[in-house]
Amino acid sequence: MAISLHIHSLSKTFPGQVALRDAALDIEEGEVHALVGQNGSGKSTLIKILAGFHQPDANHVVTMHGAPFDTGNAAAAHAAGIRFVHQDLGLVEAVSTVENLALGFGYDTTFGKRIKWRSETKRAKQLLADLGFDINVRAPVATLGAAERTGLAIARALQDLDEGVSIVVLDEPTAALPGADVDRLFDAVRRLKARGISVLFVSHHLEEVFEIADRVTVLRDGEVVGTKRTGELTMDLLIEMIVGHRVVARSAIRSISAATPPRFVVENLVGPGVNDLSFAVRPGEVLGVTGLTGSGRDTLVGLLSGATPRFGGRVAIDGDDVPNAQPRGAIKRGLAFVPVNRVRNGLLATMSVRANLTISNVERNKRGWRLSHRDEKIEAKDWVGRLSVVTAGTEVPIATLSGGNQQKMMLARSFRLSPKVLLVDEPTQGVDVGAKEEIHSFVDQAAHEGTAVVVCSTDSSELARVCDRILVMYRGEVVETISRETGITAENIDRALLAGSTLAS
């Protein structure tokens, strides 16, 4: 197949750090090419050079269809037919699809600068239909689902297709998408491919790489480890390429006596998305909860932790009732939780790593009336070391850390409270493979120390890795329980998810 984008000996040196060393990458016409690697491996540097955000070092060769390509120049990238859909999509939520498509392109107008709404609407419908989406293009984007938004962002990037778009770069498009929506996105990607457009697909989700990509290029520490056809690879091989050594993902083996009284009891819980749910977790047990978006899995942690008010039911720790809608009250009774969406619900972005760690119990380091910054620093250093968090120190704003390291600090905030019950919601979303395994082993350790753990996740392999028992939810109710006896494997969980949705509908 013909090569559209050819990159050779591309390097990028930042003061005191080589972010990319002699990278080589060929993208064939009409292929889906995955780009994977841990955080800091050079993926984003490479993408940013293509997008014209960074200027690469001298002596590189980058050609597009054989013609030299002016790197580090956004206009040149656009002219060469490369389009970017960034992770945050860059949509304006309050206005409609039609208006979002016009951002940066303008409207087709007639006499007196009147916008031709009728034809604009028709055009928008067509652009989305080409990608397999049928949506109300006049409704505010805020009313669209996650997959539809991603589709819109792609449609916007592609709308001047007649100018010869040849490569679309999708930067972690699935990071925030639930399973069913990923399928719709992939459908759109296949349609692009059918039109002869190449897709450069950046993702942390390796299953997706196998599902959608023809070839995959792995970056590690700023260097290209290799490019392989996905058909020639196995998951274990790919992970080995990414982390540089074998990762032994052992399933937790714990034995919890059936005679142990439960530590965490939920009875007849009713709330948004959850309908009369009851379960109990013993000390040292890890309970998984899964389900599609809207099944109740996504609202459960909020209801249990007091982040959102519950309508009815009882939540208790060691027989002690957890008050409704009071996160502080829940924490006081020994319930710690790591909420989903750490940027919105977890991080105090402008505050230091230290302040982020201690915020749930600042009083611990009080000496008389005074808060001892020294003792806090000692504690923060200890946690940063224990969870091997990569940071420039305990005093830098937490926003300067990578996603995986931020997530580790969120876990540290909870672990520091020595909780009786730990709730984690999508603990490894947007986290790279290495940090993922570390986070899983922290969950193991918490259970080992006698904590009752609840893990809500859409990642079946994650649940299979850490859980002793898994509840599958559908429409607010548990439709199946997967236990040791029935076999906790990712395949079983996926099957139960599908079966649940057909069973109850």
Added chain:
Amino acid sequence: MNTEAKAVPRASLLSRLKVDRFSALYLWAGFMIVFGIWKTDTFISSATFKLTLGENVPIGILALAFLVPLATNSFDLSIGAMCSLSLVVSTFLQNDAERSFNLPGGVTALVAVLVCSCVGFVSGFVVVKLRVNSFIATLGISQLVTAVVLKVSDNRQITSAYSPTYLQWGRREVLGLPILFIYLMIIAVILWFVLEHTPVGRYLFATGGNGDAARLAGVRTDKMVWGSLVASATLAGIAGILLSAKIGFFSSATGPGFLFPAIAAVFFGASQLSRRPNVWGTVLALYALAFGIKGLQLVVGAGSFWVEPLFQGTTLIIAVALASQQGVARIRRKRAA
């Protein structure tokens, strides 16, 4: 079509002098030199120094009042009116010429401050319980308070029969400094300690940084916002009674005019030192502006009231722009790294 990698720029002079974080200090030094040379005899005198230190204290206390809710990302725009309220209550209660009240100064001062605290409690209720944006809520409260002030005073100047002992509390000098300045320093030290060295300070800034996240982490964010509005009202009340002891009469024009200079000092101050609303940055900014205005007034001549707002507006924008330029550059460097 390779482009040569750009040379790493050397640290600029501006960043080496830390002009971004200490612009108020440089500004202050600049004023001392310029006006010191220009108006040596009038500017460099202990009278001018004492006057400038003392007369800006009410503004300074109002600035510190504004700072507390700002830490939680709430605005209290009622502090100017609250200062008036405190002033009118204390004068009204002491005025024994026409009315029957004849309470001792200490009691009237306490009552005035407590009245303000209560109004602050109401502001907090509106913001926290009725979920009204603090900007709007305190703007509304400010007008209500002004209505009360005008009703009580009939919009007339009230000259009170303050006892000489009471007035001494605002006019004396201690260690060669105006006593008001000493009060300001005491309040600043207490506030600095609370904001920077106690868990409460941490909770206030966490609430301001990301309210949702702070609440989920167990911070009582509603209480923080509510409490900060009571604190700001109380401080504004203290500013009012200090004014009463200093000037000895009430005029409805006194308090509201302090609002802008106070807010200007806080925002200018927030661009200094730790780069977030902070006590010493505010005090520094307050006096940098105050000495600049004083110098300019000496140059331009008496009656030049327009100098003050002109000056505050200009320096506020320049200082904050300087800080954000540096901020932008820093982010760029970080992204590049």
